[in-house]
Structures are given as structure tokens and as C-alpha cells.
Amino acid sequence: MISLAGRDILHAWPKFVLTGMGLGLLIGVTLSMAGVYRGMVDDAEALLTNSGADLWVVQKDTQGPYAESSSLRDDAVHGIEGMPGVALAANVTYLNMQVQRGSDEARAMVVGIEPGKPGSPAQLVAGRPLTRSHYEAVADVKTGFSMGDRIHIRRHDYEVVGLTQRMVSSGGDPMVFIPLKDAQEAQFLKDNDAIVNERARTSANPAFNRPGVPGLLDAAIASQTSSHSVNAVLVQVLGGYSPEQVAEPIRRWKHLEAYDRAVMEDILVAKLIATSAKQIGMFLVILAIVSAAIVAFIIYTMTMGKIREIAVLKLIGTSNATIASMILQQAMGLGLIGFFVGKLVATLWAPVFPKYVLLLQSDALRGLAVVMLICALASTLAIRIAIKVDPAEAIGG
């Protein structure tokens, strides 16, 4: 038995191939949009994974440190280190800011870390980890910095000694890691003018500048410039303990909030990026509907263009089933070409996006199933027309 579909495709193959490729580009856009959505969620996941923590200890009654601001004293970590089930605990600060890169700026999240403890970058792509306790930085390649560059943050210059990849905030901003003490200073220290003004204000306050009490003013001023706060304490849990088991006494006795990975994911994915994710999701749905409609129209017009040939086939006694299978096969073939081209282009242009685009294999397989289903459904419309064709049209029309 000869393949009617194959014959027909061979008859007008450039048209078929070009239509398939056009369809493929459309599917590529849809897959990319799904990738953008997945990328947003993955940014949040990457932030949690890269911090290497099992528990996030933050200020009581806040959902920090990512979704809300949180501030706790940097000596709280010692109390937490002593709690049962805690393997490692480390202070960490997060500060979103524009960092100077030569004459222009880069958006970055400046993270204050204690090198070697949770929160520090897990793997580097160049350079070395932080070894000095001051004025060194490890930057993500997305910031555009390279080894040996100097980053100016607030009052100090930091030398880039290492590079990382995929170290991003939940918003997709690349991270710059600096030693904790410098980060505390950058976050909480005011600029010089503000400090001088504050000193003058304190000196003018008779409560702090009393005659006959030498040293009181100095003490009052010194107490203003301390910066012993951090945003969160990252905790690694000992084997054999569940995170919740460790979190419960911290909440109860340390008067701090402790979140485990699942809750943190919920905060990030369901709360922090919810609106923008929904925005992308909405667009994805519309794009999928539009793609389905276009596939249906293409197959419909393809069939309508061959209506006379189908009438001839009917006239020579071809069965309806053969004609239907021809249209279905062609629709499926078109879908297959479209899918392969779409997946190919999506993979090719994904790295060019400024933010992370994550193309999941499961998404691709789901996409393939949906494309084939849409093609099959769209072909039924065309098949109905083809079956209704009057063989007389072959002569009359």
C-alpha cells in the first residue's frame, strides 16, 4: 500500500517544510516562555540551595531575610550554635544595591559571609575563596566583573578574587560575596556626612554632654557607630535531627523565627515571586492557545487547498478512512517537525536571555504531547470537511 500522506508531502515539500519550521519557531517561543517561568522559580531555588542551609533563623515575626527585612544581633549565632542538633551556624547579611563597575553600574545582591561556613559560594568557576577577613570579594560572572577587578562598595574597594556561576538572588540579581564584617559596615554604617551630623547632634544634647562628666560624650558617640546586626543566621542540622526538631527550641527559647527549606521555598515561590510568576504563566497560557489555534488553521487551510484532489480520490473510490489517515499523518508530521525545530531554537537562544531560562526535559515532553494532541484535534476539523466533500466537485468545480 502506498502512503498517500507521503506522496502528498513529496508533491509540495517546500511548503510543508517551511510551514513546519514556522510552526517550530512559534513552539520555540512557547517553550522559552515556559523556560522563563521555570527560570524564575529556579532562581528562588538556587538561592536556597546555594546558601547551603537547612534552617534560616531570622527576626521574630518576620518572613526574612529574602521576602522581608530582618535584623538580629550578630552574637545570637553563638546561642544558636549551642542548641541541640545544630551542626554549623553562620551569620549572613543580604543587601541589594547597585555596585560600581568602572563607569557604569551593575545590579547585584551583596552577601556578607563567613568564609567556609553556610552561605559561602559552594563552587567557583575561577579564582579562590575568600581568605582574608576584609576587602576581598567573590562575584558572580553575571555581574560582569572578572578576576582582579576592584569593586567599590560604600567606602571601600574590594578585589575580586573568585568567580561563581548561578549565584543569584530570588530576583535573579547576581551575587557579590564579601566578608561579613565589611558587609555589616556597608549595610549599617552611615556616610561620613551623616556621622558628622549625628555627632554634632549628640554633642548638642545636654543629656550626653554634661560638664563634669568627662568621657560621657565620647561613650555616647561610640555607641552610635556600632554595627553588630545581621539579617539571618544560616543553620546546618546534624544528621539524625529533623530541621523542625532543631527549629522548635530556637523559636521557643531564643525568641527568633526559624524556617526550614519547605517553608522558605513557599515564602519565596508562593509569596515573593507569585505575581510576576502568574504574569508569565498567564502569558504562557495565551501563547499556548494562540499556537493551538494557528496549528488548527494551518492544517485546515492545507486541507482546503487540496479539496479538489480529495474529491478526485473519493471519485476513484478511496475510502474515508484512508483520506482521514492521510490528513492526520500530515498534521502529526507537521507537529513533529514543529516540535523539533521549536526545542532546537529554544535551546539555542536560551543562554542569550539576560535572566536565567531553564528548559526542563519534562516540560519538553509535555510540550510534545500537547503539540501532538493539538495537531490531532486540529486535524479532526479538516477531516470533517474532507469527508463531507462531494466527489462531484472533482468534475463540476
Next chain:
Amino acid sequence: MKLTSPIKRRLLLAGLAVLLIGLFFFVMLRSGPLAPIKVTVAQVKQGSIAPELFGIGTVEARRNWMIGPTVAGRVLNVKVDVGDAVKAGQLLAEMDPVDIEQRLASLDAAIERARSTQAAAAAQQADAVARRALAVSTMSRNQDLADQHFISSGALESFTQTKASADAALDAARANATGAAQDLNRAKADRAALLQQRANVRLIAPSNGVVSARDAEPGSTVVAGQSVLRLIDPASLWVKLRVDQGRSGGLAQGLKARIVLRSQPQTSMPGTVARVELLGDSVTEERIAQLAFENAPVGMSVGEMAEATIQLPSMPQSLIVPAASIQRQGGTTGVWRMDAGKPVFAPVKPGVTSLDGQTQIIDGLKAGDEIVVYSQKPLSAGARLQVVDAVVAPAGAAGAAQ
């Protein structure tokens, strides 16, 4: 022609399909999630690392003085200003002595008066001596007369009493003279004390130095303990260094250091650890050490920030790996060792890390083992790897490309 044409077309289409599918799988395996992870590898080497400590600090004066009065008072005049070099013993400022001069005059008068009293007492004593001499001679003459019974014993007793009275009067006159001398001494001592007080209102430089602050101006009142002037010894400037407790192992007196002042970031100055303080800072979790300059640079300002790198004695030969290769996997520290092209997580016991990012390996690896240094993504056991020279383009190449 009519026969071959469909075959040609069929071949062409089949070729296109194969090309598309081939390209598809090629791209999937090169750049998607299925692509091999790019890594760089290095060999575990024998070597010795030069451990160093890094800290930041401020320039401070080892010797500084706060010059002020010991009692509350008003500043009369200040003779030097900030930046003036002063010599030991130089008058720097004076406090208002208020009534010290008047009290001195009063004491001078008291001394004169005590001298007069002393002279009067001496005269009285001379009088008593004369009276006694008369009484003695009168008594001895009458004694002779009484022995020969020319006078009655009653008359003799009267002369004896006169002599005893003259003795007592002499004693009294002597005591008076001593008391007058003591009065004079007391008045002199009082005057000497007041002179000391007058000297104390003069603020004198205790040592050679430079005035670093002028805290009070003439006319202002200061309490005891408050400073009028502050002096520092510019030859004693050193760096008070703060070293993170976690990386302060090996910090000891006498170690060599390189000091970089913030005002001269390109110049590294030699120095030595002059003192390691016994008390650390428990709030900032830092140890404190003082670094002395070998040649103190001129024009250095107190309070200037400085960075210092202290060289520790070099370690014996051991296995070393780049610090970037050390990873943590579920609470275990280790490295990814290459085993027949596949990564295997090998737990290791790391030792010290040098400031340039070399880590000593105490246990877990042997020399010549190949380990993963940089990787694009987190690795898992048996992951597909692609070994490259550098995961990201080096800075020079990136700069050239821009």
C-alpha cells in the same frame, strides 16, 4: 527523469529530517541540562605553603599623655597649640592660681611673726638665766652664813625657794624658745606646701612630644582628670592590628609583617609584631596585636587605617590543593577526585589555608591524584564531565573581546 525526481525528493527530505534530528540531539547534549558539566582539574602536589595572617588596624601612638590639673580650676593660659613640638619640662599651660599669692604673703608675715616670737623667747630665756645665776649666788652665800649660824634656817629656805623658782622660770623660758622655733618651722612648711601648689597649677611637659589636641582654652573651667592638652610621642607610632580570632593561630611577638597604609596603597612597609595583647575583643571576635614599623614613615596620621599581612613560619612539606576544590557534601568536607573520567567524592581532612588560596591536605588524598577545582554546576557522583582549561574566559581574553 519523472521516475528519479520523487526518489531525489524523498532522499532530500529524509536527509533534511536526519539533519534536523541530528542537530537536535547534538544541541541537546551540548548546551541543555543534559550537557556535560565543564570542569577544570588539577593534580594534588607536594609542597609547602607559606601561611600568613591578615588583619586591619589603625595607627596609634604607643606613648601619649593627657595633661590636666589635679584639682578643678580655671585655665589661665595655654602656651602651645596642636602640632607644636615640646621638650620635657617645658611650660605648656597654667591654671588660675586664684589666691595662692595672697596666702603666700600671709604665710610670709606669719613667718616673720614667728621669728619675732622666737627672738622674744630667746630674750626671756636670757633673763631667766640671769635671774637664776643671781638666785644661785645669793643662795650659796646665805648657805655659808646659815652654816655658821649667822642667819636662821627659815631665812635660808626663802633663798632656796627663790633659786627653785629661778630654775623653773628658766625651764619655762627654754620651752617657750623651742615652741617659737617650731612655730617658725610650721609656717615655713606651710609656705613650702603653698609653693608646691603654685607649681602644680603650671602644666609641664612630662616628656618630649608633639601636641595632639588642645581640649580647653583660657577661661574655661576643667575638673580634675579632664585634659587641657594631649601629647603624643611621634617616634612611638605603631599599628594596633585586629586579626579575626578564627584565623589568628600562630600570632606571636617578633613575627615579620608587611604594613600598607590607606594613604599609600602601593607601598608596603616592613614591620614586626611588637606585642600581642592578652585580652582579645569578645564583641568583634578579634585578637589585638601591635605592629611596630621598621622605619616609621613621615607624615603618618594617628587614626589612619592600615592593612597588615603577617608572615608565619613556613610549614613542613605536605599535600596541597587549591582552596576552591574543597567542597562540603551533607556535612562532610571533601574534594571531587577524578576516577577514570568520572568524579568521586573523596572526604579529606583539610589543614591550614594560605592567603593565596592553597589548602594543606592532612588526610584523604595522595600525591598525583586528579581533583576537580572549578565546576560550572554542583557535581554529583558519576556526572558527565568535560575537562576544560578554564570554565570562564580569563580576564585578559574577556578584556580583548570587549
